[in-house]
Amino acid sequence: MPAPFLILLLCLLSSLAHTESFGGKIINGKSAEKGSLLYMASVQLNGVHKCGGFLISPNFVLTAAHCDKGDNMTVVLGSHDLKADKNIQRFNVKQKHTPNGFKDVNTGKDIMLLQISRKVKSGKTIETVKIPVKDKSVRANSKCLVAGWGAVQRGGQSVTDLQVVSVSIIDLKVCQDEWSKINQKLPANVICAGGYKTKNGACQGDSGGPLVCSGLAVGIVSFNLHGNCDYPNVPNVYTQISKYLPWIKKIIRNNS
Incomplete structure (x- = not known):
């Protein structure tokens, strides 16, 4: 077996044993039923859905630390349908908080708090969990x-x-x-x-x-x-x- 092909095969087999973030x-x-799961957030990078999240206080959303890719991050609340809903509210991320020592999903501490740009009032389309x-x-x-x-x-x-x-x-x-x-x-x-x-x-x-x-x-x-x-x-x-x-x-x- 040619050496380059053998190296490629070994790399592929090795990768199959690794974990991968969602x-x-x-x-x-x-x-989801309309009016349910009103705490759900779409964490978006450059306006495109990247990860989920959830509202736990008027101005903080919890998500995973590995979702931070350094791009322009915003949070969308008040929506079940990211394209059709008229109640969508978009928030800039004022600050990101991750635990000291987070590296990747394999080593743990995969949690991030996002402080959004303004406080949210709970109502018919948004609530905390x-x-x-x-x-x-x-x-x-x-x-x-x-x-x-x-x-x-x-x-x-x-x-x-x-x-x-x-x-x-x-x-x-x-x-x-x-x-x-x-x-x-x-x-x-x-x-x-x-x-x-x-x-x-x-x-x-x-x-x-x-x-x-x-x-x-x-x-x-x-x-x-x-x-x-x-x-x-x-x-x-x-x-x-x-x-x-x-x-x-x-x-x-x-x-x-």
């Missing part, structure tokens, strides 16, 4: 939901209508064991849900969106197996919000 698809979901008030694990098999914009199948065309799907929490030890089978160690402070033993889950484009259980946002979409959204496979991975409560509260307190 970019906005919901797999096997449905269109509650987050935990103390550090507490989420019970395995709890029924939750994840939502986002994008294609509804791997390799499909993106959609502008907000999609939502039901997922179940996966025991963390089970999740760690499944990821270890492909030689991937999970970072600290994560929750697992969807993808594993089910055809439901998130995919490229849903990064930064919330994992919501019983009306409480407990996780942030972080990563899955390298670009493979043909579930079932290893579980989807989310940043656990309750592990970062002191950091979140300090930033909001100092900037509100």
Whole structure:
């Protein structure tokens, strides 16, 4: 086998074992009902949807740290349909906050607070979502939901209508064991849900969106197996919000 071809083959095989951050698809979901999920945000780069996010206070949106690509970032609120809705409100990002030491999704701390340019008044099209008030694990098999914009199948065309799907929490030890089978160690402070033993889950484009259980946002979409959204496979991975409560509260307190 020629040396250049062998090197290319080895690189390809190696890449298949790596994780990849989500970019906005919901797999096997449905269109969100009008008037629901009013906390959902579209985090956009140069006016194009890049990631999900969610409003947790009048002027702060939570999303994933890996969504920051350094481009012109804005936040869109008040919309289920990013093209057709008349209630869309666009906000400039005044400041970005990420934990010290964030490098990439593989090492964890994949959480970012966006301070938007003006405070939002809750109403018929926009509202905040509650987050935990103390550090507490989420019970395995709890029924939750994840939502986002994008294609509804791997390799499909993106959609502008907000999609939502039901997922179940996966025991963390089970999740760690499944990821270890492909030689991937999970970072600290994560929750697992969807993808594993089910055809439901998130995919490229849903990064930064919330994992919501019983009306409480407990996780942030972080990563899955390298670009493979043909579930079932290893579980989807989310940043656990309750592990970062002191950091979140300090930033909001100092900037509100």
